Ligand code: C2E
Ligand code: CA
């Protein structure tokens with residue numbers, strides 16, 4: 270991954286972290302606010318229902334009382350008539366006063382003040398009614414000059430009336446109700462406010478009623494609810510209390526916001542952890558192991574005398590975003606991070622998948638597998654290898670093992686495991702021979718089948734006499750110890766000729782072939798068989 274890609278990914282990471290942190294908080298907050306608004310609307314609805322029920326009930330009772338007055342047989346304003354009026358006013362708790370007026374609206378008598386002749390009502394005239402129904406019922410809203418002095422709501426018909434306290438319409442509602450601060454009852458025929466709770470602006474309410482007429486929405490976020498009676502020309506408007514900024518802040522769903530932030534931060538940390546892990550070489554490599562992103566190249570090993578291929582060394586590559594990563598770049602990390610064993614297993618799987626049939630068919634060919642220190646401290650790989658090749662019909666002799674000096678850190682364990690490999694029939698080679706400090710002592714202490722002369726010694730062949738003779742000495746020593754020799758990294762004919770002349774039998778290198786795919790390797794074998 271280059272710098273620009275890394276930068277882009279880091280930017281993406283930051284964006285994701287920010288989104289991850291804010292999104293749950295925002296969503297939680299909005300959700301909670303919505304549900305709070307919904308709850309508020311629900312509560313307003315409940316208040317509105319109760320208020321409408323009350324308004325209808327009071328209206329019904331007042332007209333009931335009015336009906337009773339109509340049935341009184343005595344002559345209007347006669348003492349028995351007044352007695353009846355008083356009885357009706359007493360039995361109907363909603364009725365404050367009842368009485369009669371003449372055709373011109375002049376007051377005749379009242380249950381409270383008696384007949385007009387008493388003088389108190391003399392000259393009092395009712396104004397034109399605020400509302401008149403088709404069947405002759407009339408209503409006056411907010412009459413102040415009525416007996417008792419208080420503002421009254423008056424309903425009349427055929428010359429008699431009942432008066433009531435308008436607050437009756439709204440007195441079931443708790444004045445301190447935090448949910449509904451303002452309730453107003455409206456006569457919908459004439460759009461007049463009949464009654465309101467204290468401190469309610471009748472004009473404002475009326476304005477709301479007029480605009481809300483066409484939108485009887487309940488879920489609406491508006492802090493008003495309008496309810497219309499189906500049986501009477503009545504409507505109720507309930508307004509939510511006007512909140513100060515402080516109150517608003519207090520009622521905000523902080524819990525949700527906080528919860529959202531906690532969830533968001535957790536999510537964001539998880540995302541950050543996840544991405545940082547994925548972006549790190551280690552994360553990418555373990556990803557590669559999980560996704561089996563490794564492929565194997567096969568470099569032919571040839572008989573230097575005949576140039577016939579005898580086998581191949583399996584060289585792992587990491588296919589990473591359409592790029593091939595060389596083992597030098599990831600094997601050390603894999604060894605350090607404990608991923609190498611899984612990679613070794615995948616290399617084996619790939620070899621058997623790609624060359625299993627070939628090896629079964631041609632038992633004289635082998636594939637050499639590179640092992641790391643961890644593969645050589647226990648029998649684990651041997652236990653995997655044995656059954657795997659048996660299933661494929663590949664003989665143990667066809668899988669060689671290459672181990673570098675670095676794999677011998679735990680010398681005792683390595684010695685034991687190498688012995689076990691050899692016992693099982695696998696030839697074991699000491700890789701990169703001559704590059705370490707104790708190649709020679711290893712050659713003595715470990716019983717092995719062969720050594721691979723490191724490319725650095727092969728490179729000097731033909732260049733300077735002193736170091737090129739190292740290769741020659743290694744070949745001599747191998748002959749003495751009776752171990753085979755494979756010379757690595759042969760790029761020129763003269764190197765091949767020199768090594769062959771000194772007694773090296775096998776070699777590999779670009780002179781013969783670069784590492785190949787399995788199919789190419791099989792074709793290569795076919796070509797050199799005839800040679
Ligand atoms: P190595 O075992 O010494 O493998 C030989 C390396 O030399 C290979 O490099 C090969 O491509 C390269 N090579 C072969 N012939 C020539 C040549 O003529 N000229 C030049 N310049 N190079 C040549 P590669 O494939 O990059 O492998 C590097 C190292 O990674 C290997 O060195 C081996 O130690 C390690 N490795 C490769 N595959 C595996 C594996 O499956 N497991 C483990 N543990 N290590 C592996
Ligand atoms: Ca090797």
Ligand code: CA
Pocket residue numbers: 700701702721723724757
């Ligand atoms: Ca080597």
